[in-house]
Amino acid sequence: MSETRYREPGASWVALLYGPAFAALGAVAELLTGAPVHVVAWVLVGLGLAAITAPWIYARRRFLTVRVTSSALWQGREEVPLSSIAEVTDVGAPAGARVLGGGWSAPRKYDELPVRLDDGSVVLAWAKDGQALRAAIEDVKGWSA
Incomplete structure (x- = not known):
């Protein structure tokens, strides 16, 4: 675990x-x-x-549970392995970017965090505190904030 x-x-x-x-x-x-x-x-x-x-x-x-473990980012019931995340800083969100967790858009009152995956696609992660989510992903991946 x-x-x-x-x-x-x-x-x-x-x-x-x-x-x-x-x-x-x-x-x-x-x-x-x-x-x-x-x-x-x-x-x-x-x-x-x-x-x-x-x-x-x-x-x-x-x-609506958001969780970052040492190996994955969980958005609701969807799991994204952290090894497939390429970038979380200064990523632009293109129109129509897929929202993690299966919704049409980020849940209301949640911050959006564009995430570039290793295949070059951009998806939208979301959290009540988008900065804390970004910091947690950067910390686990070993990137400097």
């Missing part, structure tokens, strides 16, 4: 707690206003919100 040098998870499982926290606040609000507390309803609301949040988190973690 390769050592992970850089990682951006697509989402955190902590978001699963937002629904139950909202339900708890609703129950506390009922308690403080003197209204009858609908415990069963608030438990169902909390569980329901957690249930619809879980697939969203799973999908984001599966398709």
